[in-house]
Amino acid sequence: xxxxxxxxxxxxxxxxxxxxxxxxxxxxxxxxxxxxxxxxxxxxxxxxxxxxxxxxxxxxxxxxxxxxxxxxxxxxxxxxxxxxxxxxxxxxxxxxxxxxxxxxxxxx
Numbered sequence: 373x374x375x376x377x378x379x380x381x382x383x384x385x386x387x388x389x390x391x392x393x394x395x396x397x398x399x400x401x402x403x404x405x406x407x408x409x410x411x412x413x414x415x416x417x418x419x420x421x422x423x424x425x426x427x428x429x430x431x432x433x434x435x436x437x438x439x440x441x442x443x444x445x446x447x448x449x450x451x452x453x454x455x456x457x458x459x460x461x462x463x464x465x466x467x468x469x470x471x472x473x474x475x476x477x478x479x480x
Contacts, residue, residue, distance in 0.1 A: 383470065391420045391466045398438070400464070404458045408440040412451030415466060424468040439465035 375381050395431075398415050418438035419425060428434035441449030443461035456462065 387424060387468055387470050389461075390419065390470075391468055394418045394426050394438075394468070395420075395464055395466045402407040402456060402462060404456050406456050408442065408449070408451040408454050408456065408462075409436075410458075411464070412436045412438050412440060415464075416431050419468050420464075422473050423470060425471050427469050429471060432433075439463075441465075 375384065391400070394415050395416055398411055401414050402411055416426065419437065426434070426437040430439060430441065436451035438451065439448050440451045441447055441455060441463040443463075445461065445463075447465065449463070
């Protein structure tokens with residue numbers, strides 16, 4: 373997105389806050405014994421509750437709401453049945469768009 377106005381910047385700030393909070397919640401919830409699909413579902417629920425939807429799903433018909441990669445995969449991992457193990461290094465990528473046109477501050 374190109375920022376062409378102050379309003380554009382406010383939209384980006386609002387969705388950026390929502391994505392950051394979704395990522396934080398997912399990181400805090402990640403634990404051994406949880407599948408990457410379960411972790412993705414937490415992200416989906418949070419985004420929907422914030423009036424947002426997954427950008428990868430909307431733009432590219434990506435099969436997950438977020439991208440979750442487990443080392444040695446670096447990026448664009450598809451959430452699935454893989455069960456996290458103690459010591460796994462995971463990468464979570466959250467990107468989204470607002471489903472409304474009203475800019476409201478995201479919860480902190």
